[in-house]
Amino acid sequence: MSEDSPGLAHHFDSYEQQKDSATLGMWTFLVTEILFFGGLFAAYGLYRTSYPAAFRAGSHELDITLGCFNTVVLIASSLTMALAVRGGQTGRGKLASVLLVLTMVLGTVFLVVKGFEYHDKFVHHHIPGPSFHFEGPESNHVQMFFVLYFAMTGLHALHMIIGILLVGYVAKRAWSGAYTPQNYNFLEGTGLYWHFVDLVWIFLFPLLYLIGRH
Amino acid sequence: MSVSSHVQPLKTYFGIFGALMILTALTVGAAFINLGPANNFVALAIAVLKSTLVILYFMHVKGNTKLVPVIILSGVFFLFILFLLLAADYGTRGWLGVPGR
Amino acid sequence: MTTTPSTLPDGGPRTHYLNAAYGLKSWLLTRDHKRIALLYLVSVSVFFALGGFMAVLIRMELATPEGDFFQPDIYNRLFTMHGVLMIFFFLIPGIPAVLGNFLIPLMIGAKDLAFPRINLFSWYLYSIGGALTLWALLHGGVDTGWTFYTPLSTNYVSTSVLTVGVGIFIAGFSSILTGLNFVVTIHRMRAPGMTWFRLPLFVWGHYATSIIQILGTPVVAITILLIAAERVFHVGVFDPKIGGDPVLFQHLFWFYSHPAVYIMILPAMGVISELVATFSRKPIFGYKFVAFASIGIAVLGFLVWGHHMFVAGQSIYAGVIFSVLSMLVAVPSAIKVFNWTATLYKGSISWDTPMLYALGFIGLFTIGGLTGVMLATLGIDAHVHDTYFIIAHFHYIMVGGAIMGYLGGLHYWWPKITGRMYPVFWSKLSALVVFVGFNVTFFPQFILGYLGMPRRYHSYPPEFQVLNVMSSAGATVLGLGYLMPLIYFTWSMRYGPKAPANPWGATGLEWQTTSPPPVLNFETPPVVTTAPYTYPVAANAPEVRSV
Known part of the structure; x- marks a missing residue:
């Protein structure tokens, strides 16, 4: 790290090269995430085509109001995140920090609501496993729906938890003025990650909550 | 591609947020109308549209280097290959009329 | 080309990456891609030795038709752990994490990989994954075969599937991060003038490898996670009781694990392209075809x-669709083999050790590849599926291909890595012994498989004994062949003669810096003005006539 260019790592020639590398690296990582969730979506696609009626029945057990509410919360958190990155881009670290904390709050709200939904499934014995119980035909295949529901939303929630911790770290750094318009790469990368988690939910919501509602 | 890549105006962010809200309402609304098999198509089309908006504006792919869209699309393309060849198996099971084939 | 003296004009020793700092901490916390490559070299060698030891035990058991040494369940664990260790902890990280890590920044004229910290982190992930797997090995191991097929792995066996699964998951992360680092480095860190078509083919091979690591590994990661979840919760997406399809597991598993074979062979092909060009003193015939063949594969x-x-x-x-598509892979592979051959044609060939390994690679890979086309044929595969024919086929690719390439590359770049030369006679002998030992081990297995000997059994009908004894004897020779480089490489680090900057007279950028390279790779930042492999026509080379 040379003295006349703070925040430029020794092996880069310029801030441009450093920023382009960071952006490219983060996007490449997100592509691996697409494929990671993709494996689950493949399983979902197969079983939903195989057992359409059971998936309809399972989907009807989910609370569409809570699902909607969470979608709005998550998109709002994406907005605050995007504004926080803009704050870093324009050198307003304190503003960015406040917006990041807001993002964390919204993320936590999402998780709490998700927790209530999980609890509801527990009460109704809709947790897959020996205690699973569903009144109606094809209860086995409905169980498959819930296996996928928990796998997909669970993995998504895990990403949210990692994201909230990451955003908290970045908020602290932003408050102490660690990010400059030349180098706010870590903030930008965290933002990309957060938006990606939002993207996954944008697909999960219709695929899990909105099957055959008419 | 320069470091101080142009800062998007605030109204872009709020506009995109508004559009995402409207699309969310649309997707819920459409789910309650019986469109037959088109229901799935509409739901997925809206989801793709929403994610495109997020990717282009919130994630700053618009105005960034051309390489980023190439990387994203290659990821989507290989996921599509996975789906396609899975469908090639599961879609043709049972055509032969021999159990297990 | 000027050779840089190993001492400075004032008599003090030159500072390079090996003597810039000393002590355990300077290694375990290093961010220098060259040192991380050496960390990987040590770790993959340990896993290679362990995997090899299990192969020895397997061949020992198979020397006689009866099960004399091991119970069937122990034998199952042996071949499973042999596969797991060799594939996930030796072959997949092998060439990229050791040679690729060391050479890509040197070859493109960069100071380091784009993300040095992530590079070190990925070594730690690899080590943690490996340690977990070894821990599981000491606690009973796994006996599902390295493929972990459901429902065997989820419902029936009681061995350490969970621990090994988590180990592989973590090691997979390491593989993803290595690929990510390479892609960003190759895109963003090239020296001025290093255009895409001036990249050495080694770099193209690693670029293609990274694509697979990035796109394939996540799918097997989620698949392993689903297996783990199914073992923990006793219900999951592959569970037939709730309508799940175990064959879906195989789809998701092979979506990664077939391309994973190309993670092993593509970097080796990159190595061979370098060796063939250097030791024939000719540019690679059809450079662009070879480069795009890597991406095509x-x-x-x-x-x-x-x-x-x-x-x-x-x-x-x-099956029909996959059969046809599989045969297509033979096209870019054949392009490579033909172009190497065309490069050799009328080249000024020198028979140095790396070249011996390279020529061995070309022959063995061709056999492995052609039997692959046979196996892609539905009718033949139905006959020889799960026999030793399959074993022989993929060992020709993985051992005859990937390991020959790895050893050839190690012999080629060893002077650059350590600044020392190794003994010529012993190294040439090792290339010969490995080649002979390999063929004696695995060629009989083609015949065994064709005659119908199934894989994964610890006993077999007595009429197969002659060929099995042959195979076991060959394995002993092969083992000796692998021991030799271990000994003389270790010896050379201390006693080997000092290597010049460019002992082979090669043209790559990595040969224009000193041996071993300085900490930041080049004393002055390089500028590239020519295509790769611009060898001057040697005085004693036969005159090249235009065809």
Whole structure:
């Protein structure tokens, strides 16, 4: 790290090269995430085509109001995140920090609501496993729906938890003025990650909550 | 591609947020109308549209280097290959009329 | 080309990456890609030795038709752990994490990889994954085969599937991060003038490899996670009791694990391209074809996974599609082999050790590849599926291909890595012994498989004994062949003669810096003005006539 260019790592020639590398690296990582969730979506696609009626029945057990509410919360958190990155881009670290904390709050709200939904499934014995119980035909295949529901939303929630911790770290750094318009790469990368988690939910919501509602 | 890549105006962010809200309402609304098999198509089309908006504006792919869209699309393309060849198996099971084939 | 003296004009020793700092901490916390490559070299060698030891035990058991040494369940664990260690902890990280890590920044004229910290982190992930797997090994190991097929792995066996699964998951992360680092480095860190078509083919090979690591590994990661979840919760997506399809597991598993074979072979092909050009003193024939063939293999590799499932309950129509697509992979592979051959043609060939390994690679890979086309044929595969024919085929690719390439590359770049030369006689002998030992080990297995000897059994009908004894004897020779480099490489680090900057008279950028390279790779930042492999026509070379 040379003295006349703070925040430029020794092996880069310029801030441009450093920023382009960071952006490219983060996007490449997100592509691996697409494929990671993709494996689950493949399983979902197969079983939903195989057992359409059971998936309809399972989907009807989910609370569409809570699902909607969470979608709005998550998109709002994406907005605050995007504004926080803009704050870093324009050198307003304190503003960015406040917006990041807001993002964390919204993320936590999402998780709490998700927790209530999980609890509801527990009460109704809709947790897959020996205690699973569903009144109606094809209860086995409905169980498959819930296996996928928990796998997909669970993995998504895990990403949210990692994201909230990451955003908290970045908020602290932003408050102490660690990010400059030349180098706010870590903030930008965290933002990309957060938006990606939002993207996954944008697909999960219709695929899990909105099957055959008419 | 320069470091101080142009800062998007605030109204872009709020506009995109508004559009995402409207699309969310649309997707819920459409789910309650019986469109037959088109229901799935509409739901997925809206989801793709929403994610495109997020990717282009919130994630700053618009105005960034051309390489980023190439990387994203290659990821989507290989996921599509996975789906396609899975469908090639599961879609043709049972055509032969021999159990297990 | 000027040779840089190993001492400075004032008599003090030159500072390079090896003597810039000393002590354990300077290694374990290093961010220098060259030192991380050496960390990987040590760790993959440990896993290679362990995997090899299990192969020795397997061949020992198979020397006689009866099960004399091991109970069947122990034998199952042996071949499973042999596969797991060799594939996930030696072959997949092998060439990229050791040679690629060391050489890519040097070859493109960069100071380091784009993300040095992530590079170190990925070594730690690899080590943690490896340690977990070894821990599981000491606690009973796994006996499902390295493929972890459901429902065997989820419902029936009681061995350490969970621990090994988590170990592989973590090591997979390491593989993803290595690929990510390479892609960003190759895109963003090239020296001025280093255009895409001036990249050495080694770099192209690693670029293609990284594509597979990035796109394939996450799918196997989620698949392993689903297996783990199914073992913990006793219900999951592959569970037939709730309508799950175990064949789906095979689809998701092979979506990664077939391209993973190309993670092993593509970097080796990159090595061979360098060796063939250097030791024939000619530019590679059809550079662009070889470069794009690497990308072609990486992309086509994702379209063929179903050929592992011809008899697994997959639809026959999907089988036909996968069969045709599999044969297509032979096209870019053949392009490479033909172009290497054309490069050799009328080249000024020198028979140095790396070249011996390279020539061995070309022959063995051709056999492995052609038997691959046979196996892509539905009818033949139904006959020899799960026999030793398969074993022989993929060992020709993985051992005869990937390991020959790895050893050839190590012998080629060893002077650059350590600044020392190794003994010529012993190294040439090792190349010969490995080649002979390999063929004696695995060629009989083609015949055994064709005659119908199934894989994964610890005993067999007595009429197969002659060929099995032959195979076991060959394995002993092969083992000796692998021991030799271990000994003389270790010896050379201390006693080997000092290597000049460019002992082979090669043209790559990595040979223009000193041996071993300085900490930041080049004393002055390089500027590239020519295509790769611009060898001057040697005085004693036969005159090249235009055809």
